[in-house]
Ligand SMILES: *[C@@H]1O[C@H](CO)[C@@H](O)[C@H](O)[C@H]1NC(C)=O
């Protein structure tokens with residue numbers, strides 16, 4: 001007994017060593033997600049010089065084991081690119097911003113999108129996900145036209161997800177159980193807050209959409225008009241949902257059609273896990289660890305709680321460009 005037990009220990013040690021070195025090369029246990037802030041919409045503490053991120057997006061990625069660095073859309077370009085060097089994935093959240101070429105928000109989003117494409121082409125696995133407005137933005141950027149959007153009557157409702165054949169093997173939904181697929185198909189657990197959307201026909205009218213994305217689900221608005229409710233890119237780790245997976249877990253404003261059904265919450269958790277699984281495949285090391293990285297994390301900011309119905313969020317992080325830049329980070333980039 002004693003003699004033979006030495007062998008498995010040696011084998012285990014070798015296996016451990018192999019696994020550790022594989023982990024070093026192929027993965028990243030400490031993923032960081034960049035979340036793009038948006039122009040303030042005029043609520044308390046957030047004037048025209050500021051920008052914000054709803055806390056629900058931060059918690060959404062944190063719940064799968066990731067940390068967040070805010071990417072402040074109106075910070076100097078060098079500062080934005082510096083922060084991008086620390087993150088393994090980018091999230092374009094939902095919100096209410098006109099997506100007009102020439103506006104700072106649109107142009108910043110466009111250059112971030114192009115940067116993500118470039119990183120992936122250079123061999124770094126760099127995921128990008130868009131929710132609601134972020135989903136619409138990805139379509140405009142790929143089609144290079146605002147004409148991909150149409151109006152829909154879905155500003156405050158729940159919907160079913162009509163999954164396509166591709167969903168079962170997609171990065172986003174591959175780990176859904178049959179029960180969860182069934183629930184999402186039949187129970188209206190997807191939370192919809194959009195007045196624009198992308199119809200499946202737009203994929204025919206704009207061939208670049210068809211060759212870039214795979215439709216994973218469609219849904220119907222209150223008039224029964226069909227729109228694409230989730231998609232992912234064929235050749236890049238880029239995905240989007242028109243619905244809001246994060247709201248069932250973190251948003252509670254009354255007057256909002258938000259499902260808090262256990263399966264809506266499970267869907268949020270599964271999608272968060274799926275996204276962070278992709279972020280962990282990005283093993284690009286940060287520029288530096290320790291204090292430099294720590295100074296960029298969202299933990300340096302405190303969210304504010306807005307209890308009235310002036311915004312559809314419980315808590316938001318507000319950023320003022322004058323208070324955000326880290327002067328030393330600007331020196332370091334050169
Ligand atoms: C916006 O708010 C910030 C922080 O409260 C303040 O420092 C700044 O002066 C305000 N700017 C304007 C244009 O009101």
Ligand SMILES: *[C@@H]1O[C@H](CO)[C@@H](O)[C@H](O)[C@H]1NC(C)=O
Nearest residue numbers: 162163217218219220226227
């Ligand atoms: C569901 O998908 C089928 C097949 O693609 C399509 O014909 C139908 O219109 C869709 N319905 C909704 C509500 O998305």
Ligand SMILES: *[C@@H]1O[C@H](CO)[C@@H](O)[C@H](O)[C@H]1NC(C)=O
Nearest residue numbers: 152153154155221222223224
């Ligand atoms: C949206 O749908 C609701 C419910 O069917 C209806 O009452 C409302 O008038 C519609 N709004 C528009 C702008 O069509």
Ligand SMILES: *[C@@H]1O[C@H](CO)[C@@H](O)[C@H](O)[C@H]1NC(C)=O
Nearest residue numbers: 171174175273274275277278
């Ligand atoms: C799906 O589940 C498998 C087995 O538990 C796991 O290895 C994989 O990382 C999961 N994938 C996603 C995208 O969550």
